[in-house]
Amino acid sequence: MANANREPFENKFVEWVDSRLPVFTMIQKEYGVFPTPKNFNYFWNFGALAMVMLVTMIASGVILAMHYTPNAALAFNSVERITRDVNYGWLLRYLHMNGASMFFIAVYIHIFRGLYYGSYKQPRELLWIFGIIIFLLMMATAFMGYTLPWSQMSGWGATVITSLFSAIPLVGEGLVTWLWGGFSVDNPTLNRFFALHYLLPFLICAVVGLHVWALHVVGSNNPTGIDPKGPQDTLPFNPYYTIKDMFGLSIFLIAYAFLIFYAPTLLTHQDHFVPFNPMVTPAHIVPEWYFLPFYAILRSITFDFTIYLIVAGAAGAVLIYNYCWRKTPCEKTKPFFPALIAVAVIFGIPAVLLAFFKDVEALKGIIGMIPFAGVHLIEAKLGGVLAMFGSILLLAVLPWLDRHPVRSGRYRPWYRVALIAFVASAVLLGYIGAKPAEQPFITIGQLATLYYFGFLLVIVPWLSHNEPVAVLPNSIHEAVLAEKK
Amino acid sequence: MQQKFLLTLSFAALLIAAPAHAAPEAAPVKATVEGSAPAATATEGAAATDAASDATPAAPAPAADGNAMTKTDGDAQTMEADGKTAAETHGAAPAEEGGHHAPSLPQEEWSWSGPFGVFDRHQLQRGFQVYKQVCASCHGLSRIYFRNLSALGYNEAEIKSIAAETQVMDGPDDSGDMFERPGRPSDHFKSPFANDNAARAANGGALPPDLSLIVRARADGSNYVHALLTGYEAAPAGFTLTQGMHYNKYFAGHQIAMPQPLMDGSVTYEDGTPNTIDQMSRDVTAFLTWASEPNMEKRKQVGLKVMLFMFAFAGLMYATKRKVWKDVH
Amino acid sequence: MTDHTLPDNPARRDFLYLTTGAVAAVGAGVTGWSFIDTMNPAADTLALATTEVNISSIQPGQSVVVTWQGKPVFVRRRTPEEIKSAQDVNVSELRDPQTDAQRVQAGKEEWLVVVGICTHLGCVPLGAKPNEPKGEFGGWFCPCHGSVYDTAGRIRKGPAPTNLHVPPYNFTSDTVIKIG
Numbered sequence: 003m004a005n006a007n008r009e010p011f012e013n014k015f016v017e018w019v020d021s022r023l024p025v026f027t028m029i030q031k032e033y034g035v036f037p038t039p040k041n042f043n044y045f046w047n048f049g050a051l052a053m054v055m056l057v058t059m060i061a062s063g064v065i066l067a068m069h070y071t072p073n074a075a076l077a078f079n080s081v082e083r084i085t086r087d088v089n090y091g092w093l094l095r096y097l098h099m100n101g102a103s104m105f106f107i108a109v110y111i112h113i114f115r116g117l118y119y120g121s122y123k124q125p126r127e128l129l130w131i132f133g134i135i136i137f138l139l140m141m142a143t144a145f146m147g148y149t150l151p152w153s154q155m156s157g158w159g160a161t162v163i164t165s166l167f168s169a170i171p172l173v174g175e176g177l178v179t180w181l182w183g184g185f186s187v188d189n190p191t192l193n194r195f196f197a198l199h200y201l202l203p204f205l206i207c208a209v210v211g212l213h214v215w216a217l218h219v220v221g222s223n224n225p226t227g228i229d230p231k232g233p234q235d236t237l238p239f240n241p242y243y244t245i246k247d248m249f250g251l252s253i254f255l256i257a258y259a260f261l262i263f264y265a266p267t268l269l270t271h272q273d274h275f276v277p278f279n280p281m282v283t284p285a286h287i288v289p290e291w292y293f294l295p296f297y298a299i300l301r302s303i304t305f306d307f308t309i310y311l312i313v314a315g316a317a318g319a320v321l322i323y324n325y326c327w328r329k330t331p332c333e334k335t336k337p338f339f340p341a342l343i344a345v346a347v348i349f350g351i352p353a354v355l356l357a358f359f360k361d362v363e364a365l366k367g368i369i370g371m372i373p374f375a376g377v378h379l380i381e382a383k384l385g386g387v388l389a390m391f392g393s394i395l396l397l398a399v400l401p402w403l404d405r406h407p408v409r410s411g412r413y414r415p416w417y418r419v420a421l422i423a424f425v426a427s428a429v430l431l432g433y434i435g436a437k438p439a440e441q442p443f444i445t446i447g448q449l450a451t452l453y454y455f456g457f458l459l460v461i462v463p464w465l466s467h468n469e470p471v472a473v474l475p476n477s478i479h480e481a482v483l484a485e486k487k
Numbered sequence: 488m489q490q491k492f493l494l495t496l497s498f499a500a501l502l503i504a505a506p507a508h509a510a511p512e513a514a515p516v517k518a519t520v521e522g523s524a525p526a527a528t529a530t531e532g533a534a535a536t537d538a539a540s541d542a543t544p545a546a547p548a549p550a551a552d553g554n555a556m557t558k559t560d561g562d563a564q565t566m567e568a569d570g571k572t573a574a575e576t577h578g579a580a581p582a583e584e585g586g587h588h589a590p591s592l593p594q595e596e597w598s599w600s601g602p603f604g605v606f607d608r609h610q611l612q613r614g615f616q617v618y619k620q621v622c623a624s625c626h627g628l629s630r631i632y633f634r635n636l637s638a639l640g641y642n643e644a645e646i647k648s649i650a651a652e653t654q655v656m657d658g659p660d661d662s663g664d665m666f667e668r669p670g671r672p673s674d675h676f677k678s679p680f681a682n683d684n685a686a687r688a689a690n691g692g693a694l695p696p697d698l699s700l701i702v703r704a705r706a707d708g709s710n711y712v713h714a715l716l717t718g719y720e721a722a723p724a725g726f727t728l729t730q731g732m733h734y735n736k737y738f739a740g741h742q743i744a745m746p747q748p749l750m751d752g753s754v755t756y757e758d759g760t761p762n763t764i765d766q767m768s769r770d771v772t773a774f775l776t777w778a779s780e781p782n783m784e785k786r787k788q789v790g791l792k793v794m795l796f797m798f799a800f801a802g803l804m805y806a807t808k809r810k811v812w813k814d815v816h
Numbered sequence: 817m818t819d820h821t822l823p824d825n826p827a828r829r830d831f832l833y834l835t836t837g838a839v840a841a842v843g844a845g846v847t848g849w850s851f852i853d854t855m856n857p858a859a860d861t862l863a864l865a866t867t868e869v870n871i872s873s874i875q876p877g878q879s880v881v882v883t884w885q886g887k888p889v890f891v892r893r894r895t896p897e898e899i900k901s902a903q904d905v906n907v908s909e910l911r912d913p914q915t916d917a918q919r920v921q922a923g924k925e926e927w928l929v930v931v932g933i934c935t936h937l938g939c940v941p942l943g944a945k946p947n948e949p950k951g952e953f954g955g956w957f958c959p960c961h962g963s964v965y966d967t968a969g970r971i972r973k974g975p976a977p978t979n980l981h982v983p984p985y986n987f988t989s990d991t992v993i994k995i996g
Contacts, residue, residue, distance in 0.1 A: 061851065079630075082699075083858070086630065086859070087859040088858040088859075089856050090850040091858070092782045092786060096786075241811050242811060242815070245812075246812070248807075249804040249805055252797065252800050252801035253801055256794070259790070260794070264602050264787070264790055266786070267703065272706050272708070273704070275703040275704040275779075632863065634863045796839075796842075799839065803832070803835060806832060807833065
């Protein structure tokens with residue numbers, strides 16, 4: 003067993019426990035002497051920060067649940083009672099509602115760091131996928147938590163998001179009724195959302211455990227993306243990174259405390275303070291800020307997928323596969339390329355006309371002449387839902403979309419520019435998501451969505467084969483020394 | 488160097504993007520239409536008798552109906568949305584400056600704004616007087632308990648006598664009957680109407696919202712309440728005012744069911760403060776801001792201590808971190 | 817380079833560590849306390865911590881049951897005979913020796929106020945209503961395990977270890993008792 007390699011501890015109690023269950027040996031190994039690349043920058047703080055936020059959310063959430071009543075008639079009042087009457091209840095509530103935002107900020111920066119420094123690449127694919135699963139679980143948890151105060155935003159947000167599932171062909175309507183436990187968002191919905199909101203964080207904890215386990219098997223990436231080659235490249239985790247994480251945490255908590263004490267409602271909407279009224283929809287429904295980019299992608303699919311779009315898309319996909327995903331186009335299919343290009347163009351023109359120019363007065367005559375315009379395989383509503391979930395799920399397969407041998411964006415100038423533009427498109431989508439669905443926001447949102455998917459499906463695969471491979475430093479140590487000079 | 492710059496830039500962009508939606512947004516009518524599909528779904532299942540009349544407001548309607556719509560409506564939120572609809576029908580939609588509340592609100596100086604801002608007790612008491620003598624005839628304040636009035640500077644005896652002015656329904660007694668008794672400090676403020684339908688019936692179809700959270704439930708709430716109370720004027724030429732509605736320059740759509748509540752001299756202050764419309768609306772705004780978040784001062788006090796502590800702690804952590812990392816080359 | 821854990825100035829480093837650690841502990845402690853304090857009675861609960869009883873309509877020999885902090889409280893207007901029987905008891909023979917004077921307020925011997933919870937296992941004793949058995953000592957009888965209380969609410973028989981608890985109360989006027 004592992005005990006064979008165990009070094010005895012001096013403290014008698016510790017030794018007694020450890021010889022029976024080697025938890026202290028494990029902590030010592032994984033967090034004490036764990037060899038960690040010595041060149042982390044502050045981006046590497048955000049994993050630990052996200053972990054702190056998870057613990058904070060669970061701790062404050064468990065206590066809030068002691069005061070909260072998951073009943074449609076009482077929920078709003080119980081939340082107000084927490085804010086007004088419970089000792090430090092206001093603090094607890096603001097901790098929890100702003101904690102969600104801080105958790106997402108930490109996780110978004112953590113994801114960005116992974117994207118920039120290629121932390122998703124071999125051998126960390128599984129680690130990355132666990133991360134995406136955590137992100138999805140967080141979104142589900144946050145969404146259901148938002149429902150619990152039973153405000154106008156809660157009820158209508160729940161209605162809109164659960165209604166997304168009605169887009170699924172055949173079973174959609176039944177599925178939504180099942181989710182609601184009734185014919186509208188009502189008490190049964192609130193009750194199950196509360197149960198799930200309490201359950202999911204513990205599921206997140208479990209996946210975080212896997213995430214950290216996987217990390218400790220393959221070791222951390224670092225800003226150079228070069229694997230540590232020896233002791234001169236690493237430091238023991240404690241005290242170096244425990245202290246650095248603690249320092250980062252103290253700065254992060256200042257921002258968090260500012261939100262809690264001086265701007266507790268900055269990130270929420272005023273309709274969150276109006277009790278839910280199932281008869282009246284508020285004038286302007288927006289999700290919380292952390293959902294906005296995905297909400298914008300959902301709304302950007304304003305068009306049905308007509309047969310023209312499908313055929314042109316299929317032809318385009320074959321071409322993209324050959325010229326972007328493959329290093330060189332497949333010799334066997336190459337003779338068909340001119341024909342494919344012709345198909346893509348011939349079907350592409352009516353597809354684009356139908357999708358984007360339906361409302362242009364001058365083109366109405368031409369568009370009216372297109373036959374089979376009403377035939378479509380995927381409705382706009384379903385298309386939007388697929389695009390929204392696809393935008394996250396595609397991230398999970400990023401390790402296989404990006405096959406460039408260099409990990410870190412530090413040595414990939416082309417990828418770097420494309421990635422910054424990708425982040426910009428996500429931020430832009432977030433801005434669009436908060437805007438009403440009208441021009442010019444729709445078109446801007448569609449272009450940003452196009453780039454979002456273009457980056458993942460075209461640019462990244464293409465760069466894999468075409469971006470020059472830079473000469474990397476021999477080791478982390480050498481890179482650090484070079485930087486200091 | 489360049490990449491560091493790009494990193495910083497994108498990081499900053501992420502942070503800036505966060506509160507982007509906090510700014511109130513424009514064109515509520517469009518958004519309502521967008522949300523109308525789920526609204527219809529919800530209405531379908533709920534067997535409420537007034538479902539049809541309540542669900543209508545989403546669609547623009549002729550001016551004559553506009554009035555009825557507003558009156559059947561749920562709460563002030565929708566009254567505003569309706570007013571908006573009506574206004575657009577008249578082609579009188581104002582420029583979309585402030586977003587949700589079409590006209591931009593005058594930004595007032597409040598004693599409680601800023602990280603150190605506190606309430607003025609005298610002002611809160613005056614505001615309470617305005618609420619009691621003017622607003623309370625139509626608007627409830629049910630989340631406030633008489634015991635909360637100690638925050639306004641009243642002592643226990645005063646609170647008891649204030650509470651005792653109200654008759655509270657209690658019971659059932661030993662014979663099973665409900666009975667009325669004088670209010671106690673542990674009772675909450677009594678709403679003027681037994682339920683929403685009674686409130687609508689008494690107010691020509693419009694529901695006066697409970698004011699407990701009004702400042703939080705409106706964008707830029709304090710300024711909004713003050714602006715609304717002082718924003719009554721004669722409708723400009725060419726503006727068709729629906730029967731029974733009143734013109735208010737700060738109300739979205741400008742047509743509000745509530746008649747001007749404050750006139751010069753509406754209440755008489757004991758401390759001799761001039762009882763102008765502006766002064767009274769300031770006072771009642773202070774009171775309602777307090778009512779929306781009675782813990783605000785406590786929050787800021789604790790916040791100051793926490794911030795001081797956090798900065799000291801961050802400084803210590805920085806020193807410790809430097810010390811630990813000193814030998815790393 | 818070879819050993820990163822070797823401090824160059826142990827004293828200063830230890831002091832810094834200690835300070836930082838202590839400050840962190842204080843922060844964690846205060847945060848922890850605010851979390852724990854949320855589980856104490858909230859303001860709305862505390863507001864109901866006192867109960868006022870109007871006793872003007874209670875006839876001698878009658879008692880009423882009022883709710884105080886979620887518990888039943890017996891307010892009993894004793895007859896002269898009941899008072900006498902309570903005063904004549906030999907205190908030294910009692911399980912929980914208390915004179916009648918210790919159980920009521922001076923000058924208000926007529927009024928007995930006790931928490932209506934049997935000190936044995938928390939049942940509500942019978943005897944507050946006219947049709948209920950008052951037990952052999954004319955006070956209360958607990959149906960759960962047969963504890964018998966006298967007209968001063970003292971335990972006389974059965975398993976209960978102590979007398980019925982007297983809550984804090986005072987007469988705000990001749991006709992109003994404020995409990996709590």
